[in-house]
Structures are given as C-alpha cells and as structure tokens.
Amino acid sequence: MTSIVPAPSSLESAFPAAMLSAVGTKESWRKEVHRPATSTHKWWAKRLGTVFRGIITSAVTAEDADAMEAYMSRLDLTGVVVLDPFSGSGVTGVEVLKLGGRPVCFDINPVATLVQRQAMQPWNLRDLTAAYRAVENSCREDVDRLHRTEDGRTVLYYFWVATVACPHCSEPVRLFDSPVFSKNAYPKRVPKAQIVCPQCLAVKESRYDFDIETCANGHTVTPAGAARGQVANCPRGHSFKTMSALDEARPEYEMYAKMIANPDGSKVYEAITDWDRALYAECVDLLEDLPDSAVLPRGELARGNNTDQALKWNFRQWRDFFNARQLVSLSLIATAIRDLPGPPAEREALSALFSGTLEFNNLFTSFKGEGTGAVRHMFSHHILKPERTPLEAHPWGTSQSSGAFSTLYKSRLERAHEYKTKPADLVVDGVGISRVTGLSKPLSATIVDSWEAFVSTTGQTAYVGTKNSADTDLPDGSVDLIVTDPPYMDNVHYAELADFFHAWLQAIHPYAGYDQSTTTRRAGEVQNADPDEFGKAIEAVWTECARVLKPGGLLAFTFHQARISGWVQVVESLRRSGLVVTAVQPVKGEMTTSIVKAGSREPSNLDSVVVCRRVVDGATNPNGSLEEALATALRELSGLRGAGVDVGAGDVRSVVRGSLLAYLASTGAQLDDVVTANVDEVATQAIATLHNQYVSASPNLGPAAWQAGLLSLDPPMG
Numbered sequence: 001m002t003s004i005v006p007a008p009s010s011l012e013s014a015f016p017a018a019m020l021s022a023v024g025t026k027e028s029w030r031k032e033v034h035r036p037a038t039s040t041h042k043w044w045a046k047r048l049g050t051v052f053r054g055i056i057t058s059a060v061t062a063e064d065a066d067a068m069e070a071y072m073s074r075l076d077l078t079g080v081v082v083l084d085p086f087s088g089s090g091v092t093g094v095e096v097l098k099l100g101g102r103p104v105c106f107d108i109n110p111v112a113t114l115v116q117r118q119a120m121q122p123w124n125l126r127d128l129t130a131a132y133r134a135v136e137n138s139c140r141e142d143v144d145r146l147h148r149t150e151d152g153r154t155v156l157y158y159f160w161v162a163t164v165a166c167p168h169c170s171e172p173v174r175l176f177d178s179p180v181f182s183k184n185a186y187p188k189r190v191p192k193a194q195i196v197c198p199q200c201l202a203v204k205e206s207r208y209d210f211d212i213e214t215c216a217n218g219h220t221v222t223p224a225g226a227a228r229g230q231v232a233n234c235p236r237g238h239s240f241k242t243m244s245a246l247d248e249a250r251p252e253y254e255m256y257a258k259m260i261a262n263p264d265g266s267k268v269y270e271a272i273t274d275w276d277r278a279l280y281a282e283c284v285d286l287l288e289d290l291p292d293s294a295v296l297p298r299g300e301l302a303r304g305n306n307t308d309q310a311l312k313w314n315f316r317q318w319r320d321f322f323n324a325r326q327l328v329s330l331s332l333i334a335t336a337i338r339d340l341p342g343p344p345a346e347r348e349a350l351s352a353l354f355s356g357t358l359e360f361n362n363l364f365t366s367f368k369g370e371g372t373g374a375v376r377h378m379f380s381h382h383i384l385k386p387e388r389t390p391l392e393a394h395p396w397g398t399s400q401s402s403g404a405f406s407t408l409y410k411s412r413l414e415r416a417h418e419y420k421t422k423p424a425d426l427v428v429d430g431v432g433i434s435r436v437t438g439l440s441k442p443l444s445a446t447i448v449d450s451w452e453a454f455v456s457t458t459g460q461t462a463y464v465g466t467k468n469s470a471d472t473d474l475p476d477g478s479v480d481l482i483v484t485d486p487p488y489m490d491n492v493h494y495a496e497l498a499d500f501f502h503a504w505l506q507a508i509h510p511y512a513g514y515d516q517s518t519t520t521r522r523a524g525e526v527q528n529a530d531p532d533e534f535g536k537a538i539e540a541v542w543t544e545c546a547r548v549l550k551p552g553g554l555l556a557f558t559f560h561q562a563r564i565s566g567w568v569q570v571v572e573s574l575r576r577s578g579l580v581v582t583a584v585q586p587v588k589g590e591m592t593t594s595i596v597k598a599g600s601r602e603p604s605n606l607d608s609v610v611v612c613r614r615v616v617d618g619a620t621n622p623n624g625s626l627e628e629a630l631a632t633a634l635r636e637l638s639g640l641r642g643a644g645v646d647v648g649a650g651d652v653r654s655v656v657r658g659s660l661l662a663y664l665a666s667t668g669a670q671l672d673d674v675v676t677a678n679v680d681e682v683a684t685q686a687i688a689t690l691h692n693q694y695v696s697a698s699p700n701l702g703p704a705a706w707q708a709g710l711l712s713l714d715p716p717m718g
C-alpha cells in the first residue's frame with residue numbers, strides 16, 4: 001500500500017510558515033491554555049500544537065491545494081497512520097486524533113508515556129471528581145493539620161534557609177543572599193518587602209531597597225547576606241567556599257518565616273515560633289512511623305549532567321529532595337491515590353497530577369515574590385540546582401496557593417478535560433487570531449500497547465508505548481507519515497530529570513505495565529554531547545522510520561541546533577538511513593532563545609522543519625546547486641520576515657546551515673571540517689545580506705535594533 005501523502009506536498013513546496021508562526025507565537029505565550037491536554041504534567045521542550053497541526057495538514061495536502069485552508073478546515077484523516085518516534089508529551093498524537101487519524105506514539109521514557117496517555121484518553125468527569133473527593137477525604141485533614149499556626153490558621157508557605165558550619169570557627173552560618181525574602185515582582189511600583197534578621201530570624205516589613213534596619217530584638221540588619229555566589233562569610237568574618245563546609249552531608253535547613261492565610265482572605269508573614277518547630281518535629285516522627293506500605297520516593301541519584309550539581313551538595317537519594325513534612329504530606333496523598341479502587345483512567349489522571357505537583361513541592365523550589373505565581377518550580381533552570389532558601393508550600397493547598405494539588409486539579413485536569421471534550425484551535429481571520437471550536441474531533445482514544453491490538457481495535461485508537469524507537473513491532477510499510485521532534489544532541493537530559501518523578505511513580509503504578517526499574521535511563525536514549533555518538537543513536541531510529549514508512553510516505557521533524565556539528569550529524573544520519581531531505585522550512589519554535597556562535601549570542605525564534613523522503617522511492621533534494629539551496633533558505637526567511645515574524649541572526653545561521661548541508665549530503669559530499677567552515681562562512685554572509693535588506697527597508701530602526709535582538713521587532717498580529 002502506498003502512503004496518502006502527495007508528492008510533492010505543501011509541506012515541501014507551499015508551507016504556510018508565516019500563518020503558523022503567527023498562531024504559534026500566540027500559543028507559545030500560554031501553552032497551558034491553548035493546548036491543555038498535553039499540559040497536565042511537566043515535559044521538557046514541548047512543541048507547539050498549532051505548528052504540528054500545520055505540519056500534518058500540509059503534509060497530506062498537494063502542492064497546488066491551499067495548505068492554509070487545510071489547516072483551518074475539518075480535514076478528515078480517517079485511517080491515516082502517523083508515527084511519532086520521539087513523542088514526549090504527545091503533541092503529535094493529540095493533533096492526529098483531532099484530525100481523525102491514528103497515531104502511534106513511542107517514547108523511551110515511561111514518564112512521557114504517562115503524560116501522553118492523559119492527553120489522549122478520556123476521563124469521566126463524574127468519576128474523576130469522585131476519585132478526587134476520595135483522595136481528599138482520606139488525607140486532606142492530616143495534611144492540613146501539618147500546615148497551620150498555633151491559633152489554627154492555614155500556613156500557605158514556610159520559608160527555609162540552608163545553614164552550614166564555618167570551617168574555621170564552627171559558627172553556624174545562615175546562607176541568605178539578602179535579608180529581603182519577599183518582595184513584589186515589580187518592586188519599583190510596590191516597594192514594600194519582608195526582611196528577616198539573619199541573627200535572630202525576627203521578621204519585619206521594610207522596603208526591597210532598604211539601607212539599614214533594626215530588628216525587634218535590637219540587631220542591626222544591613223542589605224548584604226552571608227552568601228555571595230559560591231562564597232559565604234561567617235559572623236566572625238571568616239570567608240569560605242560554601243561547598244567546602246558541607247562535610248559529606250546535605251546542608252541543614254532552618255525554618256525562618258511563614259506566610260499565613262487569615263480567615264478574612266488576607267495574607268501575613270510571621271516569624272517561626274517554638275510551636276511551629278514542635279509541629280515540624282512531629283513530622284519527623286510521623287515520617288519514621290509511616291508504614292512500610294506507604295508510598296515514598298525510591299532510588300539513588302546516579303551521576304549525570306543534571307544530577308552532578310545535586311550530588312555535589314550531597315543529595316544522594318531522591319528522597320533527600322524533600323523535607324520531613326513534605327515527605328509525610330506527599331506520601332499521604334500518593335498513598336491515597338495508589339489505593340484508589342478505580343476506575344483506571346481517573347486514578348491514572350490523579351497519579352499524573354500528583355507527580356506534576358512534585359515539581360512545586362520540594363527543597364529545590366523558591367519564592368518568586370508577591371504579585372506573581374508564588375512558587376518558582378525546580379525545573380526553571382533545566383538542571384537540578386539546590387536552593388539556599390527553599391520555599392515549602394502546602395502541598396494540598398487552598399484557593400490562594402500556587403502549585404498545589406487542589407489548585408492544579410482545576411488548572412490542569414479540569415482544563416484538560418474540557419479541552420478534550422471540546423478542542424479549540426487558533427486560526428487567523430480578518431481581524432487577527434481567534435480561538436475556534438468545531439474544527440477538531442474530541443479526544444477520546446482507546447490506548448493500546450501493541451501493533452496487533454492497534455490494527456484490531458476500531459474507533460478512535462492510539463498506540464502509545466514506552467519503547468526505543470530504533471526497535472519497534474511495526475510491520476514494514478505500515479505508516480503513512482512520521483511527524484516528530486527528536487532530541488537535539490544533549491540539550492535536555494530527559495531521563496536524568498524524569499527520574500525525579502519516576503522515583504514516586506514506581507510505587508504508585510499509574511497504569512498497567514508502568515516501568516518498575518529504579519531509573520528511566522536507557523542505553524538507547526538518543527542524547528549525547530559527542531556528535532558521533534548522537535549521530536549513531538539517531539541513525540538507528542531513522543533507519544527504523546525508513547523501514548516502517550509506506551512507499552511515498554514522508555518524515556518531517558522540527559530541529560533547533562546551536563552547534564553546526566548537530567546539523568551535520570542529523571543530515572548524515574538521514575543519508576545513512578536511506579532518506580533524503582526534500583525541504584527545510586523555518587517556522588516559529590517553542591520559545592525565543594539564542595544560539596552561540598564564536599562566543600557571541602545570536603537571537604533565535606524559529607525551528608527548522610526538516611522534511612525527508614526515502615531514496616528507494618526516487619526522492620531527491622530539489623535544489624540543483626549550492627546557490628539554489630542558499631536562495632531557497634533566504635527566500636523562506638525573507639518571506640517570514642516580510643510577514644512580520646521575528647527572524648533572528650541565529651535563525652538565519654541555522655536555516656542556512658540546514659539547507660546547505662542537506663543539499664551537500666544529497667550530492668554525496670563528505671561534510672568534513674573544511675566543508676562545514678565554508679557553510680558557516682556562507683551563513684555569516686547571509687546574515688549580513690538580510691541585515692542590509694532590513695536596515696534599508698526600516699531606516700528608522702537601524703543596526704541598534706538588530707543588535708538588540710531580532711531582525712523584525714514588530715510583534716506578529718494578535
């Protein structure tokens with residue numbers, strides 16, 4: 001059977017990149033609102049659903065048909081099989097189901113599988129609510145009791161500071177950067193702030209930019225804290241490397257303030273009392289006394305790019321990431337969820353929600369301030385970086401909380417459910433961008449875990465599996481289209497980070513067959529800082545893709561790579577797998593970033609969609625020469641810029657690199673250092689060319705605007 005993909009497709013020849021960039025930009029501001037089905041849980045590098053809808057609809061649209069119209073229509077992909085071999089949170093799968101097609105979504109990480117299953121399978125809202133109430137009845141009172149003041153008010157947040165003993169005099173040092181522990185997100189507008197006396201931990205209202213204060217106990221408080229970068233100063237004046245004072249153990253933490261919800265809805269900050277300390281001591285005892293059957297995080301941290309920083313601070317087990325009260329409270333919630341009798345999909349949804357809540361409830365979170373979501377979650381850095389002043393939130397929370405189980409239930413699960421039953425899409429119309437329903441089918445898939453079950457199941461079905469995509473059970477020639485987003489060398493260390501969630505999920509068993517090993521790290525994970533190793537690993541997946549693709553089918557993936565070696569590996573691995581690049585299309589990426597070139601940072605706003613076909617099907621690269629490949633890239637970039645899309649120097653460099661290298665690979669040329677240096681030289685010239693066009697077209701902006709960031713500074717419409 002041949003694929004339904006036409007040759008050529010609009011994706012290769014008439015891709016509506018400018019329109020997709022406009023809707024994609026709008027989506028990127030609030031992904032959780034526009035694509036809530038894939039937002040029930042953290043996953044890294046989530047792509048834009050609008051862009052993926054556009055890739056899929058353009059891939060099945062013939063060159064002369066209007067791809068823009070296809071994106072905005074009720075396209076029907078009944079019976080069309082679309083594979084995503086690196087499926088992450090399930091963005092491709094969701095868009096395929098919305099168009100009536102049949103997705104096959106593989107990811108090597110079981111936490112990603114969990115996120116995808118929530119995006120695609122239906123929940124019964126009555127059962128979901130009942131399951132949530134059952135969890136609440138079983139644990140909320142106990143959790144609330146551990147987060148209250150002596151007079152019975154609710155504590156929303158406890159503030160902690162890491163302490164170490166001075167290596168010179170053993171004096172304890174509280175590692176505050178500053179006595180200001182709470183200020184407004186816009187302090188110039190609202191200068192009011194809270195300060196703590198580093199000597200006695202008295203709490204007092206002051207200003208974010210105070211000069212000198214006296215605490216209630218008569219101590220003088222100045223703006224400098226004991227910690228400055230990696231160095232700390234003890235009260236007796238010794239200066240030392242913080243790390244050198246750790247002494248083989250995780251730092252100790254001391255509670256120094258709390259934020260309380262008053263019955264009238266106002267919030268106040270107060271100092272910690274002996275009563276609070278006794279309550280915490282009770283948590284330490286409760287933790288000791290938890291039954292063996294209670295859910296608690298399992299497993300040790302192994303060395304790695306993201307884990308090394310935590311290991312240096314002597315966080316050795318995942319349970320070290322939580323204090324005793326967090327462990328007890330989270331264990332109460334998790335155990336209640338584990339013990340839910342069913343039904344399975346709703347129990348699974350609460351398991352995923354619980355796991356998502358962990359991101360905001362651990363010792364690596366901090367306080368963002370007033371006038372904004374209070375909790376800065378642990379992955380705001382993409383690395384596991386210990387906090388000197390962690391924030392402990394009430395994990396069940398109240399309506400005033402941020403990142404709590406009860407608030408995320410509403411903002412994540414209820415919102416996802418609503419979207420799944422009535423999906424909306426962003427479209428461009430006469431006035432701008434609007435959100436419309438009715439273009440897409442509701443998400444209500446039966447999830448199966450083998451090809452055999454996939455072909456024998458009728459109705460809306462998704463094949464979702466935790467698998468190495470280099471080795472699948474898909475028959476030869478079984479897939480019409482492959483749409484994906486591979487890892488970019490070692491940009492994100494998925495398994496190292498996902499293990500933080502997996503440490504709890506193992507004991508909850510969110511779905512039948514959930515991986516039971518102690519880590520999600522796998523030998524086949526495509527992820528390596530070494531370009532050759534990365535190339536080999538990704539080649540294995542491309543080879544499998546070429547095998548399972550139907551004749552005439554195509555593979556499209558988004559790519560964003562700062563290093564030219566990443567591009568070289570991608571085009572070479574495709575060539576070795578029998579695939580040829582038929583187009584490289586720039587389009588709005590997940591976020592605005594920058595790429596590094598010879599020490600300077602070049603702003604970047606776009607991804608490249610790389611489109612490939614099989615050599616055995618007779619596909620060739622459409623460019624006849626290097627000049628043509630360059631002209632194609634420049635035409636696409638200028639087209640986007642002309643339509644008001646931000647195009648940065650990094651985008652020009654990346655798209656030119658991709659286009660030229662893909663052309664060269666198709667001629668059989670070796671992509672050695674000399675060739676890549678030449679390609680980069682052409683890219684540098686292309687940046688200058690587009691820059692000159694830009695300056696002459698907008699004389700008022702001039703080079704300063706270019707240096708400040710993007711070629712076009714006008715925000716896209718909407």
Ligand SMILES: C[S@@+](CC[C@H](N)C(=O)[O-])C[C@H]1O[C@@H](n2cnc3c(N)ncnc32)[C@H](O)[C@@H]1O
Pocket residue numbers: 043044045046047048085086087088089090091106107108109112467468469470484485486487488494495524525526527541
């Ligand atoms: C860039 S992410 C995909 C993100 C996804 N597009 C989204 O929007 O959420 C790449 C994914 O590939 C997965 N992965 C890496 N190696 C794999 C392999 N050999 N087989 C299957 N999945 C793999 C990672 O776990 C990661 O989730």
Ligand SMILES: [Zn+2]
Pocket residue numbers: 166167168169170171234235236237238
């Ligand atoms: Zn000292």
Ligand SMILES: [Zn+2]
Pocket residue numbers: 197198199200201202215216217218219
């Ligand atoms: Zn004091």
